[in-house]
Amino acid sequence: MEKFASDFYNNYRRLGQIDLLANNGGKKKLPIFLLRVVIELVFHSRKYDVIHLYDAVLSPLIFFVRLFSKAKVTFTVNGLDIVYSRLGYQIFMPFFLMKADKIIAISQYTMEQCVMRGIPKEKLMVIPVGYNFKSIEVLSVEKRIATMSKYGISWREKKILITVGRLVKRKGHAWFIEHVLIELPKDYIYLIIGDGPELKLLSKLVTKLDLIGRVYLLGRVSDEEKGNLYQMADLFVMPNIHVEGDQEGFGIVLLEAGQYGLPVIASNIEGVRDAVLNGKSGMLIDEKNSMGFIDSILRFNPDKSAILPALNSKFNWDKVITAYFEMFQDFSV
Known part of the structure; x- marks a missing residue:
């Protein structure tokens, strides 16, 4: 997921303005990252038209966006972040996620799992994972x-x-x-x-x-x-x-x-x-x-x-990013 988010950022910069706040420390650094995100949302969320979160685990952060900004909130959901079942996750995650303006599932299966958890279909769409296909040198x-x-x-x-x-x-x-x-x-x-x-x-x-x-x-x-x-x-x-x-x-x-x-x-x-x-x-x-x-x-x-x-x-980044860009533009109008 981290690589996809990084590729997303690098490809999107060619079409529109975007800022990135990333967790490079894995699960161990997640609490520190979440604190950092909250601080950023409190002080800087007002300047954005759209705030996009790449993981349903981050769904509670929508509370801070709504409190300090008028920005639209969108999510990309990947699969495990929807079906994870420990520590009451299946209670709080759908509650917050359905408050988003748009949710992008990376597959039909992931979208189906969202619907099963009460996410309205009209808030969902599927945009697949992008991939940087490269030419391959023939192996000697x-x-x-x-x-x-x-x-x-x-x-x-x-x-x-x-x-x-x-x-x-x-x-x-x-x-x-x-x-x-x-x-x-x-x-x-x-x-x-x-x-x-x-x-x-x-x-x-x-x-x-x-x-x-x-x-x-x-x-x-x-x-x-x-x-x-x-x-x-x-x-x-x-x-x-x-x-x-x-x-x-x-x-x-x-x-x-x-x-x-x-x-x-x-x-x-x-x-x-x-x-x-x-x-x-x-x-x-x-x-x-x-x-x-x-x-x-x-x-x-x-x-x-x-x-x-x-x-x-079907999966080249140009096509995937264009789909995201058009969706974000609809919110920015």
């Missing part, structure tokens, strides 16, 4: 060999599946290994990039199922190495499963994979579906439909050269 043979050698990956004459994301239950790594990978031909290998609380579970599962040499838990890798691995992969898989209170608001890594012309096979749930152009950039499969995943992995063969242009036409 030397870099291919160096990258695979570093991680000890036996890759020659293999079909390479890749996943990028935090190792948490909702990502479906364990389910995919147990129900899909084990049923695929043995020339399919699975690279998992990321770290998280399920690392030990996945490591034990790989050993238990005798999949050492077919599943590689790579942990965190550099951006350069990740790009190298994307270029060497055949398919990106995102086999998410539903976990109450920990849903996927969008699937930004699906756009990242598409930048490399990499087709995706993903679960047709939550915000994941919004990031896949079904049949063009990838295939959406019913959650936990192992045969659907297997069949698509074996048979899906799209025109890879068409993936990036298709995604760029």
